[in-house]
Amino acid sequence: MRRFGLDEWSGLVMLAVCVGTASPVVLGLVEPDIPVVAWIGLFLTTLVAATVSVALADRPAARRTAYGIAVLAGWGVVVTAPRADLLPILLVVIAALGPEVVRLPANLVVVALNSGVVAVSTSRVHDDGLPLVTAAAFYALIQLASVFSLTAIQREKQLRRRLAEAHVDLQAASVLLAGSARTAERLRISRELHDLIGHQLTVLTLELEAARHRPGEAGREHVERANQVARDVLADVRATVGALRVAPATDLAQALRDVGRNVPGLDVTVEVSDDVEVDEEQSAALVRAVQEIVTNTLRHAQARELRITVARDGETIRLAATDDGQGAAQVVPGNGLCGIAERFAALGGEVAYDGGPGFRVTARVPLR
Numbered sequence: 001m002r003r004f005g006l007d008e009w010s011g012l013v014m015l016a017v018c019v020g021t022a023s024p025v026v027l028g029l030v031e032p033d034i035p036v037v038a039w040i041g042l043f044l045t046t047l048v049a050a051t052v053s054v055a056l057a058d059r060p061a062a063r064r065t066a067y068g069i070a071v072l073a074g075w076g077v078v079v080t081a082p083r084a085d086l087l088p089i090l091l092v093v094i095a096a097l098g099p100e101v102v103r104l105p106a107n108l109v110v111v112a113l114n115s116g117v118v119a120v121s122t123s124r125v126h127d128d129g130l131p132l133v134t135a136a137a138f139y140a141l142i143q144l145a146s147v148f149s150l151t152a153i154q155r156e157k158q159l160r161r162r163l164a165e166a167h168v169d170l171q172a173a174s175v176l177l178a179g180s181a182r183t184a185e186r187l188r189i190s191r192e193l194h195d196l197i198g199h200q201l202t203v204l205t206l207e208l209e210a211a212r213h214r215p216g217e218a219g220r221e222h223v224e225r226a227n228q229v230a231r232d233v234l235a236d237v238r239a240t241v242g243a244l245r246v247a248p249a250t251d252l253a254q255a256l257r258d259v260g261r262n263v264p265g266l267d268v269t270v271e272v273s274d275d276v277e278v279d280e281e282q283s284a285a286l287v288r289a290v291q292e293i294v295t296n297t298l299r300h301a302q303a304r305e306l307r308i309t310v311a312r313d314g315e316t317i318r319l320a321a322t323d324d325g326q327g328a329a330q331v332v333p334g335n336g337l338c339g340i341a342e343r344f345a346a347l348g349g350e351v352a353y354d355g356g357p358g359f360r361v362t363a364r365v366p367l368r
Contacts, residue, residue, distance in 0.1 A: 011054070014093050018047060021086045024236065032081040033184050041078055046073040050094060053101050057302065067101045070094055071110055075117045082124040088139050091117065096146040099154045109142055115140040164264040165295050172291035175255045222346075252276060252283055256308065259290045266298060266306055272310040282365055285343040286319060289351075293321045293361055294337040301325025301359055312367070316349070319363040327356030337361075 012289040022043050049070035055181045055365050056063040078087050090116040093107040098107035237356040253272035260268030270290070278286065291307060297306050300362060305323030331353045333341070340363065341351040349365035 014096075015047070017092055017307070018090050021084065021180040022235075023091045024084050025081050025087075030081060030084045032084075034080050039077070042073055042080070046070050046077055046090065046094070050097055054097060057326065058300065060366075064273065065103050067097065070097075071113075078117055078121050079124075088114075088118045089120065089134070092139060092142050092146060093141040096150055099145060099150040104147075104151055107151075108144075111140065111143040111147060114143060140244055155291070160264055161298055164174050164266065164298050167265060168259060168291055168294045168298070172259045172287055175258050192277050211292060230334040243246050250280055250309070252286065255283065255287055256290050256310065259287060260306070263294060263298070266294070267304060268294060269307045271307075271309045273309075274316055275312050276310055277367075278317065279368055281347060282317065282368070285347055285349075285365065286317075288343060289319060289361075289363055290321075290341045296334075296336060297323045297325065297359070300328070303358070313364070315367050317367060319361075321361045323358050325358055327358050331355040331359075 021218060025032055025036065025039060025043075028036075034042075049066045053063045053067035053070060056066065071094055074091050081087055095114055098110055102110075115136045118139045119132050122132045123134040167198065253270070254273060257272045260270055261268075279328050293308065294306065297303050299322045301322035306321065306323045308318065308319065308321045311364065312318070333353065337351075340361075344351050344363050344365055349363060349367045351361065351363045354360040354362075
């Protein structure tokens with residue numbers, strides 16, 4: 001379950017502020033220009049639309065539509081209750097939601113129009129031009145300060161996310177590079193063993209085989225022993241070479257933990273069962289899968305925790321990843337997820353996705 005963090009608390013505070021500004025009308029202390037029931041409905045429409053515009057992070061068109069409804073409904077709320085002095089704060093809150101939904105130029109247009117609505121609302125109560133200009137300018141400055149501050153925070157968050165993604169890519173590349181270097185070194189050693197010692201022992205075996213057929217019973221027993229020893233040594237060398245060639249290049253558990261280690265803003269937990277054994281290709285596929293899963297979680301999930309497990313499941317090795325983020329109503333695999341599926345398909349495996357709650361990835365590859 002996702003923890004209740006600062007974003008959720010700030011949202012509750014903003015909701016409380018909005019409700020507080022509307023309380024004089026709701027409690028009957030201020031009379032709106034339209035029926036109270038209609039005004040409350042308009043106010044609730046504003047809150048619901050504003051909440052939806054923030055919640056639909058994975059549906060840009062829908063959230064922009066909801067934000068537009070919140071802006072228009074907010075204007076109606078403020079204009080129809082001009083005597084509620086603090087009600088224009090609702091427009092400040094709506095403008096502050098803009099950096100999450102629309103681009104800065106569009107957000108500034110909303111600020112300008114909100115200020116015009118404040119001016120119109122004030123003019124219905126005060127005939128003097130000074131209160132009108134003062135109110136419009138005051139709320140315009142508050143909106144600008146909020147929009148610019150939140151835009152800067154939003155850009156900083158994006159930069160941190162990109163830095164985190166680059167960190168994950170670098171970790172994965174380091175793991176795979178280290179594995180490739182160890183593999184190359186083992187292959188080099190195996191070739192030298194085979195070309196040098198193996199060749200010499202083969203020659204020795206042939207020489208002893210020829211000596212065995214020469215006359216002289218006295219030396220036959222020693223020749224037989226030497227022949228057997230030479231064959232055993234040759235067999236041992238070949239077995240060592242074979243083991244070096246097929247041994248896994250990396251410690252899988254450590255490699256996967258290295259990919260998710262110290263990711264800014266995301267707590268990645270990796271568990272690998274002791275009975276999991278993979279070859280070089282399978283290890284690379286699992287490392288790349290974890291890399292893509294961590295990167296996608298950073299980009300889309302708005303999650304704080306990601307749990308990854310790798311274990312044997314019958315005749316397959318199963319990778320399961322689950323985050324505590326917002327999930328997705330419809331899973332549309334991008335290039336990264338399609339790349340994971342292609343890697344596992346090439347190894348005879350498969351990948352499945354589940355969008356909610358949270359986002360889950362399950363990948364399987366057959367044992368070798």
